[in-house]
Amino acid sequence: xxxxxxxxxxxxxxxxxxxxxxxxxxxxxxxxxxxxxxxxxxxxxxxxxxxxxxxxxxxxxxxxxxxxxxxxxxxxxxxxxxxxxxxxxxxxxxxxxxxxxxxxxxxxxxxxxxxxxxxxxxxxxxxxxxxxxxxxxxxxxxxxxxxxxxxxxxxxxxxxxxxxxxxxxxxxxxxxxxxxxxxxxxxxxxxxxxxxxxxxxxxxxxxxxxxxxxxxxxxxxxxxxxxxxxxxxxxxxxxxxxxxxxxxxxxxxxxxxxxxxxxxxxxxxxxxxxxxxxxxxxxxxxxxxxxxxxxxxxxxxxxxxxxxxxxxxxxxxxxxxxxxxxxxxxxxxxxxxxxxxxx
Amino acid sequence: xxxxxxxxxxxxxxxxxxxxxxxxxxxxxxxxxxxxxxxxxxxxxxxxxxxxxxxxxxxxxxxxxxxxxxxxxxxxxxxxxxxxxxxxxxxxxxxxxxxxxxxxxxxxxxxxxxxxxxxxxxxxxxxxxxxxxxxxxxxxxxxxxxxxxxxxxxxxxxxxxxxxxxxxxxxxxxxxxxxxxxxxxxxxxxxxxxxxxxxxxxxxxxxxxxxxxxxxxxxxxxxxxxxxxxxxxxxxxxxxxxxxxxxxxxxxxxxxxxxxxxxxxxxxxxxxxxxxxxxxxxxxxxxxxxxxxxxxxxxxxxxxxxxxxxxxxxxxxxxxxxxxxxxxxxxxxxxxxxxxxxx
Numbered sequence: 036x037x038x039x040x041x042x043x044x045x046x047x048x049x050x051x052x053x054x055x056x057x058x059x060x061x062x063x064x065x066x067x068x069x070x071x072x073x074x075x076x077x078x079x080x081x082x083x084x085x086x087x088x089x090x091x092x093x094x095x096x097x098x099x100x101x102x103x104x105x106x107x108x109x110x111x112x113x114x115x116x117x118x119x120x121x122x123x124x125x126x127x128x129x130x131x132x133x134x135x136x137x138x139x140x141x142x143x144x145x146x147x148x149x150x151x152x153x154x155x156x157x158x159x160x161x162x163x164x165x166x167x168x169x170x171x172x173x174x175x176x177x178x179x180x181x182x183x184x185x186x187x188x189x190x191x192x193x194x195x196x197x198x199x200x201x202x203x204x205x206x207x208x209x210x211x212x213x214x215x216x217x218x219x220x221x222x223x224x225x226x227x228x229x230x231x232x233x234x235x236x237x238x239x240x241x242x243x244x245x246x247x248x249x250x251x252x253x254x255x256x257x258x259x260x261x262x263x264x265x266x267x268x269x270x271x272x273x274x275x276x277x278x279x280x281x282x283x284x285x286x287x288x289x290x291x292x293x294x295x296x297x298x299x300x301x302x303x304x305x306x307x308x309x310x311x312x313x314x315x316x317x318x319x320x321x322x323x324x325x326x327x328x329x330x331x332x333x334x335x336x337x338x339x340x341x342x343x344x345x346x347x348x349x350x351x352x353x354x355x356x357x358x359x360x361x362x363x364x365x366x367x368x369x370x371x372x373x374x375x376x377x378x
Numbered sequence: 379x380x381x382x383x384x385x386x387x388x389x390x391x392x393x394x395x396x397x398x399x400x401x402x403x404x405x406x407x408x409x410x411x412x413x414x415x416x417x418x419x420x421x422x423x424x425x426x427x428x429x430x431x432x433x434x435x436x437x438x439x440x441x442x443x444x445x446x447x448x449x450x451x452x453x454x455x456x457x458x459x460x461x462x463x464x465x466x467x468x469x470x471x472x473x474x475x476x477x478x479x480x481x482x483x484x485x486x487x488x489x490x491x492x493x494x495x496x497x498x499x500x501x502x503x504x505x506x507x508x509x510x511x512x513x514x515x516x517x518x519x520x521x522x523x524x525x526x527x528x529x530x531x532x533x534x535x536x537x538x539x540x541x542x543x544x545x546x547x548x549x550x551x552x553x554x555x556x557x558x559x560x561x562x563x564x565x566x567x568x569x570x571x572x573x574x575x576x577x578x579x580x581x582x583x584x585x586x587x588x589x590x591x592x593x594x595x596x597x598x599x600x601x602x603x604x605x606x607x608x609x610x611x612x613x614x615x616x617x618x619x620x621x622x623x624x625x626x627x628x629x630x631x632x633x634x635x636x637x638x639x640x641x642x643x644x645x646x647x648x649x650x651x652x653x654x655x656x657x658x659x660x661x662x663x664x665x666x667x668x669x670x671x672x673x674x675x676x677x678x679x680x681x682x683x684x685x686x687x688x689x690x691x692x693x694x695x696x697x698x699x700x701x702x703x704x705x706x707x708x709x710x711x712x713x714x715x716x717x718x719x720x721x
Contacts, residue, residue, distance in 0.1 A: 055719050056719050075542070078542065078543055079610075080438055080468040080472075080610055081471070081472045081474070081539075082438075083434050083435070083436050083539040084434060084436075084437070085434050086431065086432065087429070090429055091416075091426050092435065093425070093426050094425045094426075094480060094513065094531070095423055096480045096482055096514060096515055096527075097423075098482050098516065098527065102521050103518065103519070103521065125424050129422075129426070137439045137529055139439055139527055141443065141525070142719075170437065171437055171439060173439055173440050173441065175446065176446070177522060177523070178522060179443070179520060179522015179525070180520070182484070182520070184439075184441065184482055186437075186480055186529045189424075193428065193429050196416075196424075198418060198422055199418070199423065267422075267423055270423075376395075376397070376398050376488040376517075
């Protein structure tokens with residue numbers, strides 16, 4: 036078992052620290068821009084992307100901050116992966132293909148070389164998996180916690196952007212993958228003794244992995260562009276994001292239609308109250324997709340060809356999202372989903 | 379005289395606070411995205427920019443953080459202006475025209491409505507002045523200080539990007555505007571009693587304004603594209619940025635060729651040691667431009683037509699940047715320019 040560092044910057048027993056901004060950028064980040072001529076080896080103040088005729092560009096920008104979106108003592112490659120993955124997920128939900136990203140790294144102090152090397156390795160793995168490259172950005176020292184700001188630049192054929200707010204009553208709602216795993220993984224990350232009797236070691240590792248290394252659904256982009264009316268990724272919990280997709284309408288969601296992993300089923304069997312966490316916890320980065328009835332089977336077939344599992348959650352109807360149990364009775368659930376400024 | 383608030387969030391005597399992320403975004407930020415269909419009223423997770431045939435897109439991203447790049451008790455409209463201006467300056471130096479920007483606002487607590495309204499007003503003024511609009515972004519609560527991250531998206535005719543590293547020995551180096559004002563403005567912002575005998579109130583206000591409200595040189599974009607070999611903006615001090623432009627070469631800079639404002643001349647007359655601050659202090663956001671000898675007079679004429687004052691600082695030669703006094707003797711100057719991670 037690896038010993039967790041006390042802070043991101045304690046990582047490595049006796050590591051040297053980076054010596055300057057240009058040391059940090061040129062040694063660890065510039066290699067991530069290889070193959071992008073418009074990045075100028077990260078030696079310019081700006082970057083350029085050549086025009087790709089027939090393509091529109093799509094942008095998303097979600098920073099992650101230590102203590103808010105990840106743990107300061109997460110392994111650096113996991114933190115790097117997550118920073119990129121959450122942004123790739125946003126553009127994947129729009130049917131777009133990642134092209135390049137801008138990195139704003141705010142560090143509380145000059146990082147150790149071992150930490151920077153591990154962090155850059157995580158970025159390298161993630162950008163290889165997602166098909167994009169670093170094109171520019173900025174490094175700063177901050178009096179606050181470690182913050183990793185990524186702006187994702189993606190492309191899609193002109194006019195094919197899949198919006199969030201275009202679903203209609205009667206549309207089918209599909210979801211990819213399984214729901215709730217990341218919320219349980221987060222609970223395990225906080226307290227590894229949770230669900231002790233219910234889960235195997237393999238279950239635990241699966242749930243932790245779902246929390247630490249979200250897998251954005253880039254393989255579904257073409258199916259979305261061809262068949263979806265609206266889509267978004269599940270970052271703030273199924274119920275909150277389903278309400279956004281359905282807005283201004285709603286849906287009666289049968290809990291037994293929600294796809295659950297073996298591990299999450301096992302935890303839920305041991306404690307039925309986990310239903311709140313499963314439906315309200317964020318971080319799965321699966322996709323919610325509204326599809327017109329006439330396109331539903333074509334969408335499912337297209338997703339199957341793309342090797343992405345999709346599940347039909349039901350039909351948009353009514354004016355709010357409610358959850359029903361197997362007998363059709365409405366479940367009472369606490370207000371769910373995360374808001375940074377609500378009291 | 380206005381009473382300065384103790385923190386950005388004390389601004390307003392008895393103000394209410396924003397109630398939620400959607401309140402903050404929809405009430406104060408969505409109006410800044412009016413006229414950008416691809417911003418979807420800031421109600422999507424991503425934004426889209428339609429392809430503009432014949433244009434490349436240029437990106438820059440420089441966050442500003444309270445306590446590092448601005449004072450936590452600066453007036454909110456000034457902070458907003460600076461956040462946008464420093465990024466516009468980066469793309470202006472490349473010959474590009476601002477189009478849109480992404481805003482990542484990290485707030486230590488739910489801001490008061492008066493603060494948000496003032497901040498949004500500053501953004502509105504700045505985006506009107508610079509010709510760009512808000513297209514997307516993110517708001518977060520942070521355990522750290524207020525941080526404003528802007529990613530600027532600009533455009534230029536395909537293939538006309540003006541790089542930082544392409545100057546050649548023998549090129550003329552031009553600078554816009556006047557140098558050192560922002561560094562003296564910063565000194566005055568810290569201690570308003572400085573240079574007491576030397577400066578008039580008008581001088582003080584001028585220098586403070588140069589620090590608080592930098593004016594990016596967007597009017598020079600066409601002249602740069604047509605005539606410049608290389609360019610960058612002066613964010614980290616004239617000497618440091620001149621060394622970057624000249625790299626791997628150098629230049630013998632005569633101090634009496636450096637354009638100074640009346641206010642800065644007056645302060646310098648009272649204290650010759652200010653020469654360090656003038657040449658080494660950042661924040662002027664003027665441009666340094668390398669122009670081939672054959673293009674020098676055409677560049678000057680083009681800049682004049684654009685109503686931007688440019689001054690010839692000399693010729694690139696040698697292997698390092700040195701500063702000479704009026705008699706041609708080399709001046710000894712301390713190591714200058716800002717680096718976040720150097721010791």
